[in-house]
Amino acid sequence: MSYVTLKLVTIVAERILADRLSEELRELGARGLTITDVTGSGSRGVRASEWEGANVKIESVVSPAVAERIMAHVAEHYFQYYAVIVYAHPVDVVRGDKYV
Amino acid sequence: MSYVTLKLVTIVAERILADRLSEELRELGARGLTITDVTGSGSRGVRASEWEGANVKIESVVSPAVAERIMAHVAEHYFQYYAVIVYAHPVDVVRGDKYV
Amino acid sequence: MSYVTLKLVTIVAERILADRLSEELRELGARGLTITDVTGSGSRGVRASEWEGANVKIESVVSPAVAERIMAHVAEHYFQYYAVIVYAHPVDVVRGDKYV
Amino acid sequence: MQPLDILLANLLSPIVLAFVLGVIASVVRSDLKFPESLYTALSIYLLFAIGLKGGAELSQTPVRVFLGPALVTVALGIITPIIAYNVLRRTKRMDRANAAALAAHYGSVSAVTFIAAQAFGTLNGEPAEGYMPALVALLEVPAIVVALMIAFVRSKRAGSWQAALHEVLAGKSVVLLLGGLVIGLLAGKDGIEPVEPFFVSGFKGALTLFLLEMGMVAARRLRDLRTVGLYLVAFGVLLPIVHGALGVWAGTWAGMSIGGAAVLGAMVSSASYIAAPAAVRIALPEANPTYYLTASLGITFPFNLTLGIPLYFAIARWLAL
Amino acid sequence: MQPLDILLANLLSPIVLAFVLGVIASVVRSDLKFPESLYTALSIYLLFAIGLKGGAELSQTPVRVFLGPALVTVALGIITPIIAYNVLRRTKRMDRANAAALAAHYGSVSAVTFIAAQAFGTLNGEPAEGYMPALVALLEVPAIVVALMIAFVRSKRAGSWQAALHEVLAGKSVVLLLGGLVIGLLAGKDGIEPVEPFFVSGFKGALTLFLLEMGMVAARRLRDLRTVGLYLVAFGVLLPIVHGALGVWAGTWAGMSIGGAAVLGAMVSSASYIAAPAAVRIALPEANPTYYLTASLGITFPFNLTLGIPLYFAIARWLAL
Amino acid sequence: MQPLDILLANLLSPIVLAFVLGVIASVVRSDLKFPESLYTALSIYLLFAIGLKGGAELSQTPVRVFLGPALVTVALGIITPIIAYNVLRRTKRMDRANAAALAAHYGSVSAVTFIAAQAFGTLNGEPAEGYMPALVALLEVPAIVVALMIAFVRSKRAGSWQAALHEVLAGKSVVLLLGGLVIGLLAGKDGIEPVEPFFVSGFKGALTLFLLEMGMVAARRLRDLRTVGLYLVAFGVLLPIVHGALGVWAGTWAGMSIGGAAVLGAMVSSASYIAAPAAVRIALPEANPTYYLTASLGITFPFNLTLGIPLYFAIARWLAL
């Protein structure tokens, strides 16, 4: 079996940003994404219900270059005012050429 | 503390396949798995409600050999007709001998 | 863009432990965490509904030292009697100094 | 009432308007979103409630009255998928898998269309027979089996025939509808009285909420219209009319009332979107879900809800002359 | 009605049939699945509604009428876990942790069994006293405390005693039941009138849906029967009969009506599966959940729902002769 | 009834008591937790039901009767955010973004406060006009637009003005409230009759459950009180009184009944926590959510629910002398 090593970028952010982030990721080159409803806590306090605004986790398998772009984009546009964390790590993907 | 380095295999697939995949993973040697309801989008369009068929994420910590088997199995049986992605990366597991 | 390489510790445990684990993680040095409702199966059987007690997945991006402490803590206090798995892997984090 | 008044009354009923509101919400990209578990809860409630009421009514229906309509319904469940398959293959527009998939959907029945038709009849003074839900249960399964049989007989398939059969028979819509029916039958009209405020009085309101959600889903489906093309739009409007007329005629022939025959027509004309998609996805994974979901949810369902149902009632009234 | 007719009437009531349907759905491996939030929503609704109705009734009950039954109930909540613990230890089948865990479950009460018993009484013309939900609240907590005390006194434990106590007292079933009770008490019968259509009329129907889910859960539990062994099956049937008879007798002795004493018997015989499991998992993590969940959900609950409840009514009628 | 009796009757109504229970559950750290989808389902139901009833009533209201109150309401929706903004800026306690954010919340309306006020009126024999829900829809949007305009005119902002406008207009509360209203209007009183058991009879009970959840949320907010400081507490109590009195007076002036003017006062005094937070988070991300959520949910809402509503009724009665 042949794998391609790509990057899995994970963003956890306020749920209100979900649609906007999804669209922007696509524009930045992501070919697909997986979304999970999550709750959490961090420097901006507890985010655990629709009242406080829960969080969403967006994961996307992308090429290292796209990963770089996504992380820079999120840092630039969302770090200042929104509850958000972003990180990445390499994963071995089957049929990996589909995602670059 | 002593760790064992194993593989975390992640499959995101149509929810309708959840039970079948779980069973097959067990047959292929997975000792346990964790399942999350997710939504997503990819080459087969948006999968974000029960109408369209949402997705499920199946994660399993397994030995590298089992990881290899699982990924080959999924690629062979599901890639052609179903919405599915599969990838793996190494993780350090406490009490890791339990999972191989 | 400058990253810091930290550890993402993942704990999957009985949902009844969610609050207790969150608090203990914070005491052990975690600056934030992300929580997902999950189901699963493992050596302690199927955990897939509120009746059986479903699971929760707690993820935290922390320094390697804190990761070490968390994993040791979970192993010592929860492995014997509770359904739980814990593992970790390195991730590249933007604005990473925030989490150590 | 004049035909046009009746049509208007239908279009201004809360359930149709709720559907339209759902479409609008989706078109203006509202953040209104039904949690998945609300949709599931409502569908569990509606299917079980239909069965329960139908079973309680059936417990008071003599077998001889029920037998004719029952046989006719099963016959329609066998004939309509064959019609649908042949139409699609002979016009050379769909390969075997997709034709069989669509046949399974158009042979089976949409529970919501059934309820809407029933409500329409009650409102217009032409109520259907109380045992109708039993016919829904009878109509649901055969078509899916027939359509999959056609597909599997004609060529080797990627999916699993047995898994699909299990998916239909043990599927949630059959379990809830049939289960509710048997419970209603065993408990009888008196027996279900304590649960009536929940399952009977609340029914139409819950249905209204459900249609709001369906409007949003149907609108999302409409975005795929370009992909599926004009052919499928025509198919999704014309075949239901043919099936509907057939159903009305057969119901009348079996001695059903105007309301009963019209509701049977609506059932026969409707396309399944709960039982069929699940079974087809497993048995015919190579069929494209965009085709069958868009046709049944995006085209046929709205057509029946707005224009089809009044039409089948008009046909039934005309046949009864 | 003759005893057998009554038994049959019970078995054919929608709530029992819904439970059976749930078991069947699970056995045929149907894809029917209640979303977790539907289960949670229903249990919130049911517990709060029981409390509310009970509180409103209690507001019209003189203290002197309520006092006897209340004291008797608390006494039963203390005695029954001791009985259960001793049975399990003396037959040498369970270690301390597991015996105490089971004792906590069998001393406490299952709200659904209570409701089913109440409904049974109403249907058969022997309604229980209106203040019964207050007794449920009184019966829920003591047994868990007693059982955990036994466990902690006898040996050093892995779990935390205080955390467990908090888990019971601030647990959702106590908060909802007791909270609803106090609200009903303060608002009074007139005060809760505006919310009656929701909390009172809808109650039995919501319960029916809940039992459908419980049937599916109980059936999954039954798969563990082999693990738990015949001993636990016998325990799960015989102890409830003993506890139930004790409860009926004590209720009668305290001057309760036939219906009231029988419902009290059903409550005492029942095993908790909301409050107790949560507290026990925290206080006695070394106890095996398979034992106490299978016994209370898979054995005792179905037994009481089908045969136990009519039996306790029969005993109550016989004691009243 | 005497004023104090009325106050007490309000405090002992199930909806207020349910709110208090929620606060207690949170304070004792109960594990009671509403699944997110239950909260969402309830809010969808409540908003749609308010609209539906209001629309059906409106269909029977002559335009000339409705016009005055409607204009007055829109005027209040424009004036109150300006008042709020100026109070906050002139007392020099909030920067522009935070002042505008709070102004958007206090100019808009809380649907639950509206319902509670309406229920209070009905119980005390001073029902409000049936068309009130139409006023809620009219009051919801303007304030948010005005407040964001102030913010965007005064300085360059981080957020997007268009995105925020879309968020309000296509937001779920406007879609459900306005959508329900139009459906009720088109279907008319007769048309919505079949769905009344679900949307009308069940309403107060569903509201009670919703308030239980709101109590838990408000209590969590209270933990942030120290962060927001005494100034915001005073603001969250005094401004509603001013706005409320203004609303009652304007309503009376427009010819509304005592109940109608008082309910309008409660609406005007209330602070939004569904439509406004979503729009503000997008348009003014630099404003601190802790301020506006704590003020509207933790301070103003409980104040209005317990003391404010009776106060506005007292003012209305006094103005009508």
Ligand SMILES: Nc1ncnc2c1ncn2[C@@H]1O[C@H](COP(=O)(O)O)[C@@H](O)[C@H]1O
């Ligand atoms: N160290 C962390 N590990 C995992 N998730 C985190 C961490 N810090 C923050 N998060 C997630 O990111 C969200 C926003 O973080 P913050 O902006 O720090 O409030 C939180 O609500 C968490 O869901």
Ligand SMILES: Nc1ncnc2c1ncn2[C@@H]1O[C@H](COP(=O)(O)O)[C@@H](O)[C@H]1O
């Ligand atoms: N690049 C990606 N990154 C993360 N998840 C993906 C990606 N591509 C696909 N997925 C997930 O896998 C599912 C099936 O993908 P596909 O077969 O490409 O439609 C999607 O619905 C997503 O949930």
Ligand SMILES: Nc1ncnc2c1ncn2[C@@H]1O[C@H](COP(=O)(O)O)[C@@H](O)[C@H]1O
């Ligand atoms: N090998 C595994 N891979 C992924 N998740 C696992 C694995 N083993 C256990 N888990 C998760 O951890 C929970 C507790 O495991 P256990 O204590 O083995 O029953 C399970 O219910 C699963 O959610």
Ligand code: NA
């Ligand atoms: Na059909």
Ligand code: NA
């Ligand atoms: Na008991």
Ligand code: NA
């Ligand atoms: Na206001």
